[in-house]
Amino acid sequence: MTSTAPSTRTGAGRVLVAIYGVFALAATARSLVQLLTKADEAPVAYALSALAALVYVAATLGLAEVGPQPRRLAWAAVGFELVGVLTVGTLTVLDPELFPDATVWSSYGAGYGWLPLVLPFAGIAWLLHTRPRHGARPG
């Protein structure tokens, strides 16, 4: 069986990787500063920020086709990101006092221009758009 998978890092994918890269850099740096300087103030929120940072790094690497199974990594990362932003977004809208300090996913990412909410949908749409096409049946 032959299958061709269009690259996830060319064309519009290049912009997507760049935006994910910015989020990966920003979330990682912010999380490091929070954990190094005031980890005891809001440990759950800061741990969540660190987790979000890891997800953005994984999505960036997956979409940029780094590593042995990049497409699987990208799917896992954007899937987790979507669940994360919807869950944390809903929880923080229902109970704004839940986390003493904001995370990137609080209020569906309203503090970051709603981009954290839009990004996973864009990521999933791009992964579907570039999914492998099976060229021939075996045998």
Added chain:
Amino acid sequence: MDGPLPLVLICASLAFAVVVLVYVALARTPDWGLLGFAGVIEAGALVLLVVTAIQAGGADLGVASALTLFGYLLAALVVLPIGFVWSLAERSRGATAVLAVVGLTEAFLILRALQIWPS
């Protein structure tokens, strides 16, 4: 951070992003003019980092604020070169549009640094 340089850099970065979007709309690939524009912004970001390091000696900054401030300024210094490398590796509208993301990010980073600076 005192003085007009941060605001000039923010405006220049936003203008750079707009110029890039015009390039994308016209399906033009990045040229030496665009590279020169980015070079001027990069030089400005370097000057801003050095000037801020000098001014920070007399400013009332906590450890966390100083860490964050210089984090933003260092990021503003590296985001342009990394963005250009990622963009110029391919000739496509998407690749050119990466530079618009870079311009907007540069403006945002300097804006955040400016917000941290005690005025």
